[in-house]
Amino acid sequence: MVEFIREMLQKWFYKCHTKAEKTRTQLTPWATELIKERNTYSKKYTVCPIDSVNFNVKDGNKDGLVNLSEKTCSCTKFQVDKxxxxxxxxxxRYAKKPFLDFCGDCYKTTSWLEAYSGNIFPVGHPSEWNIP
Ligand SMILES: [Zn+2]
Incomplete structure (x- = not known):
């Protein structure tokens, strides 16, 4: 069973590392798709700036009070999702800032690549093990 898990992790690490190396976006594919989807909807919203970091964003429903310096929104998705x-x-977009500065490091391709940078090698035949 342990050998099965080791082999599965070896395949998993190789697959994820290879996929991360081929990714050309700065965010992981999952995060990129989520941002694209949110961005599509957000283009219909309007902004009423309060100051340079606080914005009241009108979405036609409950609206959102965004603080860009604290990376928070009254809908709570910004602080929960990172x-x-x-x-x-x-x-x-209204503040003309790069959105990547507001994305959590865990969604960045560099973090993804680093997470799967380790190699998992076979442990060899039990007859070759050095057991004290
Ligand atoms: Zn929000």
Missing amino acids: LPCRHALTAI
């Missing part, structure tokens, strides 16, 4: 919500994307 990715900009629709309101935050609207505010970021």
